[in-house]
Amino acid sequence: MKRFACADAGVVCKAQVTGATEEEVLAKAVEHARTAHGVDLTQSTTLANFARGLIRDDAETQRP
Numbered sequence: 377m378k379r380f381a382c383a384d385a386g387v388v389c390k391a392q393v394t395g396a397t398e399e400e401v402l403a404k405a406v407e408h409a410r411t412a413h414g415v416d417l418t419q420s421t422t423l424a425n426f427a428r429g430l431i432r433d434d435a436e437t438q439r440p
């Protein structure tokens with residue numbers, strides 16, 4: 377399980393997306409950024425790579 381937290385990108389936003397693979401999480405993050413923030417990550421390779429770099433393994437973050 378992979379996880380992307382919008383807040384990790386420096387955005388004041390509590391949204392998180394999870395998925396089985398990095399690609400799945402990135403796709404959901406792209407969709408979220410577009411609908412919630414009006415930012416199209418696919419327009420910029422830099423932004424897309426930045427978002428990809430923020431994806432973490434869920435096992436590390438889901439400890440109680």
Ligand SMILES: [Zn+2]
Nearest residue numbers: 382389391412
């Ligand atoms: Zn967000």
